Amino acid sequence: MENTLHSHPYYPVGASIAGYSPNESSLIELLVKAGGGCTALLGLTFILVSYARPRLCLHDRMAILWFMLLTAIPYVAGTLHCFFEGYFMVNHREMASAQDLFGQLWKEYALSDSRYMTSETLVLCMETMTVDLKLELDESLQGWSDLSLYKQLLWGPLCFWVVTLIITQDSLRHPIQLLVCMSHLYGDTLYYATSLFDHYAHNISYSRPEGYYFWLYYFFMNLIWIVVPFCESRSKKATVCQGRRLNIEDEYTSRLSGSKYSNFVDSRSIPAGVCGPFQNPLEPRPG
Template identity: 80%
Template structure:
C-alpha cells in the first residue's frame, strides 16, 4: 500500500501539479484535459485561476521537491534501504505542513477578511477543497507515525546494543 500511495502522490505532484506550475498564467484559457480539470478544481479554490503567490509557491515546491522524493521513497521501499523512514518522514511532514498552510490561509481569509475562494455550493467546498486535500493529511499522518515508530525502535535497539557492549 505504501508503494501505491507514494507512487500516486509522486505522479500527481510531478505531472498534474507540474502542469499547473508551468501553465498557471494562462490557466483560464487552456482547453486541454489537465487545464479543464484545474478549472473544475478552481471552483473550490479560485486562487488557482489568479496565480496566487502562496498556491504557486506551494505547488512549485511540491513539484520540484516532494514529488521526486515520493518516487525516491518508492525506490527505498522496494530496495529495503535504511533511508526509507527518514525520507518518508520528511515527505509526510511536508505534506502535513503544506496542507495545514493551504487550509489555514484560505480559512483565515474567509473568517478574518470575509474572502471566500470557493463557490457557494457545498460539494465544491466539501468534496473538492476539503476531502481531496484532507486525504493528504490522513494518509501521510499514518506513514509519519509508522516512520516515527520504526526509527524509535531502531534507536532503542542501538542504544541497548551499545549499553550491552559497554558492560562486557
C-alpha cells in the same frame, strides 16, 4: 474588457480572470480520463512490484502505491508534485482558456478554490524552506509561489526515492518517509489555514456557494492528504524510535562487554527508556 475579466463562474465574483472559456468536456468525461490514467498507473505499479518483490508485505505495497500517487495524481491543495504541478507552473497565466485534460481538471477544481485561476500565493512565508534552491525562474514562472517550485523539484523526486527505498528494503526509507509525510501535513495545513484566514478575517470566499464544491472538492479531497500522512508518520516514528532503542541497547551491550558490569544485565531485557539520550549507558540499573 471588464466583462471579459469578470465573466466566469468563480468566487469571489469580482475576481479578475482574463480569457476564461468554459470546459469543452463534461465532468464525467474528465473523471473517466483521469481515473483511467490513475488506475492504469497504479495497477501496473502493483503488478511490477508484486513480480519483482513478491515477499513485500501488503502494507509496503500500499505505501508504494501511495507515494506513486503523490508523484502522478492530485496532491495537497489540488496539485501534483511533478507532472500536474509542473503543468500549472508553466501554464498558469493561460489556465482560464485551457482545453487540454490538465487545464480542464484545474478549472474544475478551481470552482472550490479560485486562487488557482488567479495565481495567488498559497502561503505567506516559505522563503526559509527554499533558500537552498538557488534557482532563477524564467518569465513563465514568475508570479507563482516558491512553495510550488519547492514541492515539484524536491518532494516529487523524494517520493520516487521513497518508492525505491521501500522496494529495496533500505532502512533509510523510514526517516525519509517520515520527512515526506511531515511535509505533506505542513503543506496541507498551510493550504487550509490561508484560505480560512481570508474567509474569516477578510470575508473573502474562494469557493462557490454550492456545498459539494467546498465539502467534496476542497475539504474531503485534501483531508485525505492529512489523514494518510498522519497515520504513516506515526508508524514511521514508532519504527525509527524502535531502531534507535535497539542501537542504544547494542551500544550498551558492547560497552559493558569486558567491564565489571558485563554480567549485570542482559541487554535485551532493558526496558524502554533506560538508556535515554541523557543517561550514562555504563551506569548500573537500580535494584
